Amino acid sequence: MPVFLNTRDADFENRFVALLGAKREDSPDVDAVVADIIADVRARGDAAVLELTAKFDRLALEASGLRFSDAEIDTAIATVGAEDRAALELAAERIRAYHARQMPQDDQWTDASGATLGWRWSAVSAAGLYVPGGLATYPSSVLMNAIPAKVAGVDRLAITVPTPDGEVNPLVLLAARLSGVDEVYRVGGAQAIAALAYGTETIAPVDKITGPGNAFVAAAKRRVFGKVGIDMIAGPSEILVIADKDNNPDWIALDLLSQAEHDESAQSLLITDDAAFGQAVAAAVDKRLETLERREIAGASWRDFGAVITVQDLDEAAALSNRIAPEHLELCVADPVGLSQQTIHAGAIFLGQFTPEAIGDYVGGPNHVLPTARSARFSSGLSVMDFLKRTTLSQMTPEALAAIGPAAEALAKSESLEAHGLSVRARLDSLNR
Amino acid sequence: MPVFLNTRDADFENRFVALLGAKREDSPDVDAVVADIIADVRARGDAAVLELTAKFDRLALEASGLRFSDAEIDTAIATVGAEDRAALELAAERIRAYHARQMPQDDQWTDASGATLGWRWSAVSAAGLYVPGGLATYPSSVLMNAIPAKVAGVDRLAITVPTPDGEVNPLVLLAARLSGVDEVYRVGGAQAIAALAYGTETIAPVDKITGPGNAFVAAAKRRVFGKVGIDMIAGPSEILVIADKDNNPDWIALDLLSQAEHDESAQSLLITDDAAFGQAVAAAVDKRLETLERREIAGASWRDFGAVITVQDLDEAAALSNRIAPEHLELCVADPVGLSQQTIHAGAIFLGQFTPEAIGDYVGGPNHVLPTARSARFSSGLSVMDFLKRTTLSQMTPEALAAIGPAAEALAKSESLEAHGLSVRARLDSLNR
Known part of the structure; x- marks a missing residue:
């Protein structure tokens, strides 16, 4: 009750x-196992991934079979019924429309000192999306992760999905196709996260990894964080x-x-x-x-x-x-x-x-990947922002440097960072000559 | 060479x-020590913080002395020279102007189906800023962390700064004052992070912690992540x-x-x-x-x-x-x-x-807290966004539900989530009666 x-x-x-x-x-403590798997994939690449896939997914593959071919995807998605296909297409269209509105604007302006300031958004070059296999395989999660990445402008988007005994959900492949995913691999678990983060002969490394997974996947994401970006651990x-x-x-x-x-x-x-x-x-x-x-x-x-x-x-x-x-x-x-x-x-x-x-x-239309465990106090759901980063821009004129440089010099001195101050002073002195 | x-x-x-x-x-592995400190602060609150402060900062305090009083801050900042004060004021003004332009917009619209969609940004309620003491105490870092928080609308902003042997940099206190910081505490190390995350009798807990620190501080931030939000580990x-x-x-x-x-x-x-x-x-x-x-x-x-x-x-x-x-x-x-x-x-x-x-x-004007170690491939510098979170909004009319609900029902069925489908179906059936 x-x-x-x-x-x-x-x-x-x-x-x-x-x-x-x-x-x-109760998250089982699988960190030691996961550390070994990551080290193994880093050291041996495809060979380690293939061994682990044979062991955990009971699936014997050659390296050439790691990636789904376009023909394999075509064959699988041809089995999807018309109602399911139409439903996924409607979902994809609505998710795309919502997330397109999230795209932030660049900005640039010149202030009273003559300094030109601003920022520029750019997409992460390559992203990887983990998709769970077996029972909890949700095509809707593929849409919710992949579409924001593609709307943001991610050039290369790879999916890893375990296929236990070779089984795959055709709706997952259709969702990937509808989202514009570029590569789909038959790999799961910590070995998939390691391959995405560090790369193997077959799977090129990515810069950001998102998507849900079991305790092994979560532990692997924590471990590769820093080498690549990750989304929240839900x-x-x-x-x-x-x-x-x-x-x-x-x-x-x-x-x-x-x-x-x-x-x-x-x-x-x-x-x-x-x-x-x-x-x-x-x-x-x-x-x-x-x-x-x-x-x-x-x-x-x-x-x-x-x-x-x-x-x-x-x-x-x-x-x-x-x-x-x-x-x-x-x-x-x-x-x-x-x-x-x-x-x-x-x-x-x-x-x-x-x-x-x-x-x-x-x-x-809004994303279904959302902050859990009271973290909505300080964090947001998945969005295009997770696949973008901002670069700040500054350009001083000699006049702008003359106006604000002395304050930088004073603060550098107060922080005992002499070279900081000198890098400003050398330029200021050139203006007075 | x-x-x-x-x-x-x-x-x-x-x-x-x-x-x-x-x-x-080479980050020393201080995780075990830090885990003990956090557990101690969670269990004993102020008493643990005071003991650890006496031990690490050689400073004997009562709980009532943990927080700087306004008068103490006034006295300290009165010692700052005119040039340093003017420089900090100019910096604060320029940082504030830059970050004010970063504030994102809320949005709301009604689409062709009749669904009203959108999102709303809101500030983190309470944030904590760690400021290193001793040699590497940088008033500029106080400005760079505190001003974005206040521009974002953080209601309560607390600073912790260790004061070894009772020494504090008056410029740090002036920077806190200029930034609108609400509370300043004489605490450092992992004990400061633990106090901010879990709260003590004197220090109320916050929702987000930012700011640089040594290996102990970094390890503590990693450990409290999830309970609170943290910024990057630089x-x-x-x-x-x-x-x-x-x-x-x-x-x-x-x-x-x-x-x-x-x-x-x-x-x-x-x-x-x-x-x-x-x-x-x-x-x-x-x-x-x-x-x-x-x-x-x-x-x-x-x-x-x-x-x-x-x-x-x-x-x-x-x-x-x-x-x-x-x-x-x-x-x-x-x-x-x-x-x-x-x-x-x-x-x-x-x-x-x-x-x-x-x-x-x-x-x-732009922030000086920036992604290191090649993480600019997938992350951005500190900004007002670090102190905001986004809530998505959806409102269906009966007509909108009739238009898009059947697709949700189909997808729920394909994912074997019956109650999801029924929650839509029950409402759709009411429209047909």
Whole structure:
């Protein structure tokens, strides 16, 4: 049974803090194994990747078979049905349109001193995207990672996907094709991350690696960070729904279950200003759990980490929401836009009862890779910015240097950095001659 | 003696790769010590911080003395001379003006399906800035970290600075005052990072920690990452100067030395299309090294990691520059703006011979916290973006859900996520009744 809390209860604060602090994930410590795999791939390249693939994916390949050929991709995606293809195409189009609007502008200006200043954005040259294989292979994640990279202007985008026993999801290959991915490799695990970061004879190294993965993949991403850029290391998924009594309890129950079914460690929270509505939603969850395909997983998540919190009013709901800083926040209230002004810390907000969170997972347009574990306090979901970097630009005229150089010289002296000051002074002296 | 390379030499590629791969920093492994310090501060709060401060900074404090009072700050900054104060004020004003232009825009639109989409930027609520004490205490770094935070709208900005034997640099306190810093604490090392991340009775926890520090500070930042956001872990400083023969060798020598004097692990590189000019710069470096205050440090850096590379033409220079992806790039050539179009991967570019890199360290306006160790291939310098996060917004109408919901349902089915599909289907069915 999930936790039922009420802000009127004397022990509310303690129980809420316990809920916030609940450890939902036991990451196995695989760092030593992963370090060995990375060292092996760095030392032996393709040979190591092929051995590890034979071992973990039960797949014997030659180096020439590591990469999917265009013909292999064509054959696989030809098996995708028309409805699935149309759905992926609609999703790709909407994700592309949303992310195209995120492209930042360059800027340049000349200030009163005569100094010309500005910045310029440029894309990462090469990026790698890890796609999990087996059960949790999500074509939607391919779209959500690959499209922002291509919109940003990444020239070379490579995917690695494990193909246990040679099996691959044709929808993953179709999503890659629709996203403009350049290369797809049959590799998974830490060996895929190592190959992307350091390169092998067959797989050229990239500059940035994104995408979800298991504990081995996460540990490998941490280890190669610095050599390449990485995206966030995502934790289990979360949703907070704030709903008043004028909602269908079954709809809200399904929204809670759509996070819970991801993972036994997922967390679904409901905040309502009506205790009876909260009970009705909990009852609707129980009813849906009788028949849901993934009821084992969703039931465990709801039982261990679910909560229904009754508040006095929606201001209180907003304050609690900001302390939770949820990955997904659904506002099913009379004035969702108004309430959203108060809920500052959230990865993605879904406004109103006709915006179930699942829309955002697939076809809304915004990214579904979002900050988990309260990190929406300080970080953002995936975007084109993750595949861009900014170079600052400065150009002094002799007059500008004369105007601001002496201050630089003074500060350099105060920091005992003589050469810094001299590099300015030598130029200033040339102007006075 | 630095390395002299020429792209015409048969062994150039091997020697250039060796130069790129040179390990410049031996980070001592202090992770175990740091883990203990963090655990101690989490468990005992102020008491642990005070004990560690007495031990490492030889400073006996009560909890009430951890924070600088306004009066203490007033007294200290009254000792700053007029020239230094004016220089810091000019720097603060220019840094503020530059970073104010970086503020990103919110956006919102309604698309053809009737879906309203967008995003909203908001500031991190509380940030902490680590400022090193002792020799390497740089007031300019306070400005460069604190001003972007305040421009972004961070409500609460706390500084921690160790004060060995009670000593503090008044310029650091003045820089904090000019930047609008809210709280300044006499704490350093891993204990400062732990206090900022987890909070103590006196120091409230923050959401994001930035700022440079020694190996203990860097290890502590890595450990608290996830609980809070952190900025990059910076490596030793680097400069690449691309200069043709129409430059004063002494100016270029001083620019190279202004990086070399930071640290024995710093790296200063010159690329020129004129071998004789390269020799002249090397001679000018040697001459300046005879008298430079920090000649021990700068000399070691130049000897161990410096290089002069002669190229055939500036196209070749640009190509090498992109492989180096330098933190600082100075273009002292006839057409620096033109060359900058080709040098894509760099933290900051300084255009023309009147823009010594030292201008950017202090008063140019752009940030001096920049990506090192080739990470300009995938990351950017510090900016207001480091203190902001983006929340995506979606609102469907019934019509929009009818238009795009079926595609979400199809994709949810293909990913075996039944509740996702049902959360959309339940709403769609209500429209058909």
